[in-house]
Amino acid sequence: FAFMINDIEDAPDDALSSSKINRNPVSAGLITPKTAKLWTFIVGAISAGLFALLGTWPFVFGLFSLIFGYLYSYRGVRLKTIALLDIFSHCLMLAGLQFLTGYFSFTTVLVRNWIWPFLFVVCISIYGELYNEVRDFEGDQAAQLRHTAIVLGSRTSHILMLAILMLGVFSGIVSFLFIDLVPM
Numbered sequence: 278f279a280f281m282i283n284d285i286e287d288a289p290d291d292a293l294s295s296s297k298i299n300r301n302p303v304s305a306g307l308i309t310p311k312t313a314k315l316w317t318f319i320v321g322a323i324s325a326g327l328f329a330l331l332g333t334w335p336f337v338f339g340l341f342s343l344i345f346g347y348l349y350s351y352r353g354v355r356l357k358t359i360a361l362l363d364i365f366s367h368c369l370m371l372a373g374l375q376f377l378t379g380y381f382s383f384t385t386v387l388v389r390n391w392i393w394p395f396l397f398v399v400c401i402s403i404y405g406e407l408y409n410e411v412r413d414f415e416g417d418q419a420a421q422l423r424h425t426a427i428v429l430g431s432r433t434s435h436i437l438m439l440a441i442l443m444l445g446v447f448s449g450i451v452s453f454l455f456i457d458l459v460p461m
Contacts, residue, residue, distance in 0.1 A: 285310055
């Protein structure tokens with residue numbers, strides 16, 4: 278759902294980029310924006326229904342994930358262009374809330390070890406978001422975007438990205454080796 282909304286909202290910009298036009302079915306002209314919106318909201322509704330089948334908490338976390346997915350790219354809000362909110366919404370939408378949805382599908386209580394795998398997936402997601410922002414830094418700066426990497430600067434963002442990656446690797450090692458997340 279989130280990637281579908283993103284393609285719809287980014288289609289006008291992607292159509293101007295020779296490297297992005299064919300990656301986006303809307304900008305490539307393979308599907309009309311109206312049809313894309315219809316199918317995107319059908320996928321969102323099906324997703325909400327499937328989250329509801331998993332229980333109350335998975336439904337709540339799943340709905341928040343869908344909401345963040347929408348607000349992240351929707352041009353009326355566009356969280357992905359607001360410093361710090363871009364990182365926060367990205368890591369929740371694509372990692373944190375997905376983890377919590379899966380976690381609460383199998384239990385109704387948090388045990389003390391939940392934080393390590395949660396931190397692992399959130400840090401990897403933050404790393405990915407910062408990586409993309411640093412990668413696209415010059416183009417985004419020329420487009421006058423104000424996401425986290427632009428505000429912090431390329432060097433500081435790169436250092437933060439590597440620190441977050443190290444925290445993610447550490448929490449992944451703890452998750453898999455010390456809390457017996459996946460029994461050997």
